[in-house]
Amino acid sequence: MAWTRPDRETYVRNESEAQRLDRNYAELLQEVRVAQAGVQIFFAFLLTIPFQNRFAQLSQEQKNWYLTTLLCAGAAVVLFVAPVAAHRILFRRRLKDELVLFTGRLAAAGLCFLALSFLGALGLAVDVVNGRLPAVLAVAVGAAVILTVWWLWPTHGVRRRHTVPVTPVPEPDGTDGTSPRDLG
Structure with missing residues (x-):
């Protein structure tokens, strides 16, 4: 099912490349803020588990x-905080294009580790309660849901029925403000 907006033909942003980069980075930071809060709470919760009485009863495999789940959650925290650190280091170096590209990749990697940590926690909880086979099934279903909602729907469900021409605004230096990179 493809979702469309009735006014898609008339929707054009009149912004320079610098404005586009600023907007893209601001949108990325907003996305990271949402994910970061959740993954930090999840990571903190995972840190408390070994201090529970029942933890000693887990098998070595569990x-x-x-530990694998904890490390994945920790990696997600690091990757979601990384765009802020990168911005601080690269501030005023006129590298916004590279910063947006690099931090977008960090956020995508953070989502991958978040998914792995979620699936690990789900699998471990089901394994402790109901055994290995239900745990494997729960992880498979969870992975299918994550892949569908986080990847398939955004990439295939929101397809444009036709492309919208981009009209770039001239930069002060006379260039058209476009680059070989995505104009999104």
């Missing part, structure tokens, strides 16, 4: 499963 403890390894837990």
